[in-house]
Amino acid sequence: xxxxxxxxxxxxxxxxxxxxxxxxxxxxxxxxxxxxxxxxxxxxxxxxxxxxxxxxxxxxxxxxxxxxxxxxxxxxxxxxxxxxxxxxxxxxxxxxxxxxxxxxxxxxxxxxxxxxxxxxxxxxxxxxxxxxxxxxxxxxxxxxxxxxxxxxxxxxxxxxxxxxxxxxxxxxxxxxx
Numbered sequence: 001x002x003x004x005x006x007x008x009x010x011x012x013x014x015x016x017x018x019x020x021x022x023x024x025x026x027x028x029x030x031x032x033x034x035x036x037x038x039x040x041x042x043x044x045x046x047x048x049x050x051x052x053x054x055x056x057x058x059x060x061x062x063x064x065x066x067x068x069x070x071x072x073x074x075x076x077x078x079x080x081x082x083x084x085x086x087x088x089x090x091x092x093x094x095x096x097x098x099x100x101x102x103x104x105x106x107x108x109x110x111x112x113x114x115x116x117x118x119x120x121x122x123x124x125x126x127x128x129x130x131x132x133x134x135x136x137x138x139x140x141x142x143x144x145x146x147x148x149x150x151x152x153x154x155x156x157x158x159x160x161x162x163x164x165x166x167x168x169x170x171x172x173x174x175x176x177x
Contacts, residue, residue, distance in 0.1 A: 007031070007073040007098030008163065011141050013134060014082045015113035016103040017156055022079035025160045029167075032076040036084065040067045048081075048123075057123045064123065065090045073098055082133075083123035085140035095144065101163050102145035106152075107134045 008025060010018040019035050026033035040063055041047060051060045064081055068090035071078065074097060084090055094100070111130055128136075142148065147166040151159055 006075050007094070008077045008167065009073065009094045009098055009100045010077065010079045010103055011085055011100060011144060012082065012103035013105060013107075013110050013137060013141075015110040016082075016105040017151060017159065018079035018103055021103065021156050021159050021163070022077045024156055025163055026077040028160055029077065029164060033079070034071060034073075034076050035079045036064070036068060036071070037079075037081045039071070040064060040081070043067060052123070057125060060123045061086055069093050081123070082137065085137060085144055086123070091144045095146070099146045099167055100144050101166070102141040102148045103159065104138075104141075104148050104150050107131055109151075110134070 008029070008031070010022050010025075012018055019037075022033055022035065025031075037048060044051065044063060048060060051063060061083055064083060065087040068080070068084055068087065071094070073094050078094060080094070084094070091100070107130065114130070147163070149159055149162050149166075154162070
């Protein structure tokens with residue numbers, strides 16, 4: 001029986017592994033894959049950092065919201081930008097008929113993974129540090145998450161397997177109805 005929850009939305013900080021895990025998960029679950037940062041860049045024809053530099057981080061958040069609202073999430077794994085959770089409308093749209101998974105990675109790991117924090121195209125104010133951003137966003141990730149995966153020392157394949165286990169646990173059992 002095909003699970004009722006047909007889409008899987010990955011949220012988390014930049015560097016949490018959303019894009020990498022998303023590709024693996026899409027292959028393992030026979031779903032399409034959408035990286036919303038790539039979708040935004042394709043739509044606007046420039047990098048996320050160009051938008052931040054030219055129009056500011058709030059403009060990027062607005063573009064992100066419109067892009068997310070335009071996505072048909074059915075039967076896809078969707079790797080969102082880290083700031084997707086600032087839009088309640090976008091998160092409501094993405095989670096309809098699906099499961100939202102927060103890839104929880106500690107700030108030390110993120111710091112080690114992100115080498116281009118200042119030029120990565122993050123929707124943040126110029127004076128925000130990675131620690132500031134982490135403290136601001138983690139409560140939002142937890143608010144929208146149906147499932148939290150503590151990625152800790154897990155490989156991307158192990159994270160994907162845990163997500164698939166969670167998806168199975170959230171799907172209704174075949175009871176003959």
